[in-house]
Amino acid sequence: MERIAICPGSFDPVTLGHVDIISRAAKMFDHVIVAVLINFSKKSPSFSIDERIDLLKRALHGINNVEVVGFNGLLADYAKERNALALVKGLRAVSDFEYEFQMALTNKILNPELETIFLTTSAQYMYLSSSFVKQVASLGGDISSFVPECILETVKDRLLHIYQ
Numbered sequence: 001m002e003r004i005a006i007c008p009g010s011f012d013p014v015t016l017g018h019v020d021i022i023s024r025a026a027k028m029f030d031h032v033i034v035a036v037l038i039n040f041s042k043k044s045p046s047f048s049i050d051e052r053i054d055l056l057k058r059a060l061h062g063i064n065n066v067e068v069v070g071f072n073g074l075l076a077d078y079a080k081e082r083n084a085l086a087l088v089k090g091l092r093a094v095s096d097f098e099y100e101f102q103m104a105l106t107n108k109i110l111n112p113e114l115e116t117i118f119l120t121t122s123a124q125y126m127y128l129s130s131s132f133v134k135q136v137a138s139l140g141g142d143i144s145s146f147v148p149e150c151i152l153e154t155v156k157d158r159l160l161h162i163y164q
């Protein structure tokens, strides 16, 4: 049986921290579905769903067992539909823990077969978040240490376009 994992998120936009977690998950599972949340509940995304998927595909190019898709609705249901064994998420600092723990327990109730696995983020990405990438880029800062080089110009241009 193929061992399938899902790396879910907003990816608005994908960062080097996300790429690190997804590529490590791809070594542990036969197939990894990177599932991009289509409709944000409160905040409106800076990048459209198509843009976020395109950036992820470019950033993950070369990892053969990874698929990038958009998803709507409950993650627990989507995982069932795709026969996924686990959700794989990165844990940065203690500040992530409570929210992630709440989501993991909620998903466990909704889909008891589904495990949530947390990978410790790599030390150099401890501080990294999509929100800060957007803030730094919008203020003209250098984001080359935060996003993959192959998408750097697209992300920079897009954020300048939004915030100028």
Ligand code: PNS
Binding pocket: 008, 009, 010, 011, 037, 073, 074, 075, 076, 102, 103, 104, 106, 107
């Ligand atoms: O990158 P994010 O914003 O932390 O990702 C959050 C995400 C997409 C994993 C979460 O919002 C989610 O799973 N949304 C789908 C709706 C759902 O299943 N909600 C109940 C789980 S708590």
